Amino acid sequence: MQDGKGAKDYEPNEDTIALFTRYGGVSSKQEIAERGRRIREKALISHPYRCIQGRYLSPPFLLTSVQSTGSWRPVWLIIPAIGNSLRGKTRRKERWVKISTAQKVQSGYQVLDIGCCMGTDARVMLSDGFVTEDNFTGVDICNDFIQLGYELFEDKDRLHCKFMVRNIPSSCFPVLI
Amino acid sequence: MQVADVVEGDIDVPFAGQTYDMIYCGSVFHLLDEAKCKKLARNASKLLATSTKGEQKKVFFGKTVGSKLDSPLWKAEQLRYLHTKETLRALLEEVGLHDVTITSMSHPEIPSDTTMLTFIGYK
Numbered sequence: 001m002q003d004g005k006g007a008k009d010y011e012p013n014e015d016t017i018a019l020f021t022r023y024g025g026v027s028s029k030q031e032i033a034e035r036g037r038r039i040r041e042k043a044l045i046s047h048p049y050r051c052i053q054g055r056y057l058s059p060p061f062l063l064t065s066v067q068s069t070g071s072w073r074p075v076w077l078i079i080p081a082i083g084n085s086l087r088g089k090t091r092r093k094e095r096w097v098k099i100s101t102a103q104k105v106q107s108g109y110q111v112l113d114i115g116c117c118m119g120t121d122a123r124v125m126l127s128d129g130f131v132t133e134d135n136f137t138g139v140d141i142c143n144d145f146i147q148l149g150y151e152l153f154e155d156k157d158r159l160h161c162k163f164m165v166r167n168i169p170s171s172c173f174p175v176l177i
Numbered sequence: 178m179q180v181a182d183v184v185e186g187d188i189d190v191p192f193a194g195q196t197y198d199m200i201y202c203g204s205v206f207h208l209l210d211e212a213k214c215k216k217l218a219r220n221a222s223k224l225l226a227t228s229t230k231g232e233q234k235k236v237f238f239g240k241t242v243g244s245k246l247d248s249p250l251w252k253a254e255q256l257r258y259l260h261t262k263e264t265l266r267a268l269l270e271e272v273g274l275h276d277v278t279i280t281s282m283s284h285p286e287i288p289s290d291t292t293m294l295t296f297i298g299y300k
Contacts, residue, residue, distance in 0.1 A: 051204060109233075112197040114221060115205035137197070 023127040024153050039152045047142060113138045118149030133161040196226040202239035211258040222272040225300045234299045237274060242287050243294035265294060274298030
């Protein structure tokens with residue numbers, strides 16, 4: 001872990017800013033950075049994981065991974081007609097937005113996010129319309145992460161999708177929060 | 178550095194019988210040792226619904242840091258087992274997924290002997 005460096009120098013990337021802008025109504029780079037630093041410091045007190053600290057400048061919990069690492073592929077492959085119409089015509093992120101918009105029609109489709117951490121990808125999928133609160137479930141081993149996600153995005157009173165605390169998976173029923 | 182222990186036990190009571198049409202698993206496999214990677218894959222497959230004819234395929238997808246070398250990497254001090262493209266594919270096929278595709282992507286913030294693997298498999 002490169003203690004201190006990441007927290008001090010962190011600046012949100014354009015994807016993170018875009019997420020906060022469209023989902024949380026916050027577009028100030030400075031405010032997003034401040035929230036990121038504050039939440040990271042809180043999380044690291046009891047959970048000094050690399051996925052919280054990050055190796056360099058970006059706390060992984062603030063990266064919009066589902067959007068930026070090729071995860072558009074499943075929908076691309078599930079709905080070939082849509083995929084074919086977009087193939088080669090748009091950049092990856094644009095494809096994600098277009099495909100996720102089209103995917104909204106798949107009502108009742110149940111989506112599970114294993115290891116959701118603070119729910120950043122959950123908010124990406126929700127704000128892109130890829131999932132709704134009714135058909136998304138996020139699971140993580142740590143309730144602190146889920147609660148810090150609410151604090152990070154300031155949406156505890158308006159986000160109603162299901163998050164479960166789960167040591168994935170054990171033999172007992174999950175705790176619903 | 179501690180790592181998150183996110184897999185334990187078998188899935189005798191799989192989320193009260195709930196299954197899912199799509200499961201996303203980002204940045205979890207690389208936190209686990211080899212045995213727990215197997216449990217995670219096996220239990221994710223159990224949580225994935227089985228598609229019937231005419232239905233949309235059910236999909237398990239995500240990303241993980243993997244080994245860029247010819248063999249998996251065992252980070253003993255962190256209890257982390259990093260699959261290669263081939264071993265991750267074999268693991269996902271072993272738990273019942275088909276048409277598995279693994280893609281290796283460059284990533285600026287991971288060690289030089291590792292790569293970012295994105296994966297997708299169907300059931």
